[in-house]
Amino acid sequence: MKPVSRRRMLGTMVFAGAAFAGRALAATPPKETGLSFEGLLKHQPGFQPRRPAPEPRELPGFLSRRQLARTYAVYRDAFANLLAAEHSLATASRAPADRVAYARLRRDQIEAANSVLLHEFYFRNLASTRVQPPQYVTANFNEHMGSFGSWREDFAACARIAETWAVLVYDPYDDRWHNAALGASDAGGWVGANPLVVCAIADYAWSIDYRDRDTYVDAFLGRIDWNEVDARYHAVDRQ
Numbered sequence: 001m002k003p004v005s006r007r008r009m010l011g012t013m014v015f016a017g018a019a020f021a022g023r024a025l026a027a028t029p030p031k032e033t034g035l036s037f038e039g040l041l042k043h044q045p046g047f048q049p050r051r052p053a054p055e056p057r058e059l060p061g062f063l064s065r066r067q068l069a070r071t072y073a074v075y076r077d078a079f080a081n082l083l084a085a086e087h088s089l090a091t092a093s094r095a096p097a098d099r100v101a102y103a104r105l106r107r108d109q110i111e112a113a114n115s116v117l118l119h120e121f122y123f124r125n126l127a128s129t130r131v132q133p134p135q136y137v138t139a140n141f142n143e144h145m146g147s148f149g150s151w152r153e154d155f156a157a158c159a160r161i162a163e164t165w166a167v168l169v170y171d172p173y174d175d176r177w178h179n180a181a182l183g184a185s186d187a188g189g190w191v192g193a194n195p196l197v198v199c200a201i202a203d204y205a206w207s208i209d210y211r212d213r214d215t216y217v218d219a220f221l222g223r224i225d226w227n228e229v230d231a232r233y234h235a236v237d238r239q
Helices: 006-027 065-089 096-124 135-145 148-163 215-222 226-236
Strands: 165-171 177-184 192-198
Touching: 065 096, 096 135, 096 192, 135 148, 135 177, 135 192, 135 226, 148 177, 148 192, 192 226
Parallel strands: none
Antiparallel strands: 165 177, 165 192
């Protein structure tokens, strides 16, 4: 029998140890707690385990308690739908014969997940009083949008024609800011982009307090928490 070299023996031991460790890690995955230290969640708790955001308080002169309660109810429905979809997916059949049901679950999951996240970003960027954009924000408006005024005009135009959401996003792939008009089914929006300003523009978000969408959007633009927007961009800016 040919003797085994020390180097080969050590290599075999390392490979076996790595394989064992890999199996152990696969058997006991780490607990998911959300990434509280990077991206838009920097210095904030993550979304795992899933817990609903608290109901927002009335914003006098902008959104009544009744109006916010209606929006929050839509958010809680989306939250419940997300949990239901994820629960069903855990045991759903992946067989070709069941692809229609499986496709429906996948659509429900992403639609609900996007709705949950965008509602939470929306609630977080609402201000109780008028907030002036910090210099860091206005400088970036000048760089990416020409000016704050041109951004505001274009954002209002997006809100006017959007189905469900008007958003300002930062795309780290082209290092630019973009306005986007989104519906419920495409609320994932710009792939890989980070939402900086989120405005819910479906009827449920304004029709109790406002007679038309344009008036609501104008009021929203005066009640954005620019300090929150500033913190969001600081967390994801590539520079």
